[in-house]
Amino acid sequence: MNSLLQSISPGLKTTVVGSCSVRTFGEDQCVFTEGEKAEFLPIVSRGRIKLVRYPADGKEVIIGIFSEGEVFAIPPALDGKRFPATAVAMEASELLLLSRREFGRLMDESDEFKSAILDQMCGLLRDRTSSVQIHSTLSSEVRVGKVLLKLASGSRQGWPVRIALRRQDIAEMAGLATETAIRTIRKLADKELVRIVHGKIFIDSAGPLEDFVR
Amino acid sequence: MNSLLQSISPGLKTTVVGSCSVRTFGEDQCVFTEGEKAEFLPIVSRGRIKLVRYPADGKEVIIGIFSEGEVFAIPPALDGKRFPATAVAMEASELLLLSRREFGRLMDESDEFKSAILDQMCGLLRDRTSSVQIHSTLSSEVRVGKVLLKLASGSRQGWPVRIALRRQDIAEMAGLATETAIRTIRKLADKELVRIVHGKIFIDSAGPLEDFVR
């Protein structure tokens, strides 16, 4: 586990892990639903969780993707209000569900924990701001470019990066139709900003793409 | 001043106010620019500041609007990285600019301050998530509806709420062209979800609009 739990002292880590339930989720299984009241703080210990909305039926938008060590839905977990979106496992995943009660206690008692949460929130806020930028950008090429760049920079391995998402997921992150995303990615490939090998997207380096999305 | 400074003890409040510069900004004056390195934490003590991006020239998108008592740009202020957007005063405003050094010291030394910042970040995160939702919603009517609802619920006075922004600002918040926003607002008025009196937009109650944006 990375960021959150790494930044917590070993003793505390045991406490955290000891005082909350661990649950596994299968692919496409729902962690919580938009509108539901928050009863726990979800911490990803394995796998990948997407935070999504369904602005119209058939339509899906990905607001965020969270991997191992990341925490999400902090505001609702803090005050018990409703989740603003739905969380779904993208693959077999394991989550620590920290009850609001325990969460509150830890926030009060451990300064280290509080700092770790603050740190996570910084990341969430940055990511969300970048999402707003992506969705408010006019050209589909720039939108997809930004999404790919975000995915590439968030990846753990070095260059070239292989994008681990389907066109449909990229489309949902960019707020575009799948076909549009496909065509747009082709255009980016024509411009040699990405490579497509057997349908998989590869990015050799961030530079050219960064220049392109300005 | 509200939230932040209210939630800080009187003694500390003096400290905060005493240890940072107070600057005034005229309408349309820039507080900081996208890409600039963060040197301070901005706290609005009077007026209204908008956080904007310029995805293409002539085009402007409003990411957030901050009023008295609100803090913004916390992530860059925490780590000194670059601002992801530009901040501009929408009217004559006054800001407390807390140097990063002081900000860090306060975060370390005052638990109360840290909690206040955490609280502000929750608000920011919620707001940003709602922005993503707005921008990723397909129909312009729902987009504008959500923007108006956000503006109405953020307002201090009771119902009916008079929207204090121009069509252009609403368009920039919804990610639409000004003309589209105008036409869309008219449609909402035809559906009696808002009232237009002398060009000013009035919302009598949140209910119908909330149902509409679902």
Added chain:
DNA sequence: CCTTCAATATGATTTAAATCACTTTTCGCG
């Protein structure tokens, strides 16, 4: 190795919003 299904790809058509060009209204101020 072949089958099968999901993912990718591509073309044709529709549609909603952007854009452009212009008029009307509102409101502050001399």
Added chain:
DNA sequence: CGCGAAAAGTGATTTAAATCATATTGAAGG
């Protein structure tokens, strides 16, 4: 009160993306 500028409003046209239809490719499993 009437002037002038800014904001709101309107119509015609263009444009980019959504949608619909269908074909091709790729990868997993028997």
